[in-house]
Amino acid sequence: xxxxxxxxxxxxxxxxxxxxxxxxxxxxxxxxxxxxxxxxxxxxxxxxxxxxxxxxxxxxxxxxxxxxxxxxx
Numbered sequence: 001x002x003x004x005x006x007x008x009x010x011x012x013x014x015x016x017x018x019x020x021x022x023x024x025x026x027x028x029x030x031x032x033x034x035x036x037x038x039x040x041x042x043x044x045x046x047x048x049x050x051x052x053x054x055x056x057x058x059x060x061x062x063x064x065x066x067x068x069x070x071x072x073x
Contacts, residue, residue, distance in 0.1 A: 002026050003042075012038040 003023050010021045013036050021036030037045065 001028065006036060010036040012036060012041055014038075014041045017041055 003025050006021050006024050010024070012019045012021045017038060017040075019038035019040065022039045023042055024034040024036045026034050
């Protein structure tokens with residue numbers, strides 16, 4: 001899946017939104033067509049997804065853990 005700019009003028013696919021779409025979600029054949037979203041609906045969707053799916057921080061491989069730092073002193 002990837003999100004890209006709309007190449008053709010299309011109406012936003014959200015129910016009740018009458019704006020023209022700025023972005024489209026390409027599913028690479030999983031759906032019959034791309035889903036189109038305007039800027040406002042895409043931002044609202046991003047906020048709602050952020051409430052459900054929170055990314056976790058990754059520990060950097062080059063940082064020395066606190067336990068190792070204390071043993072060296």
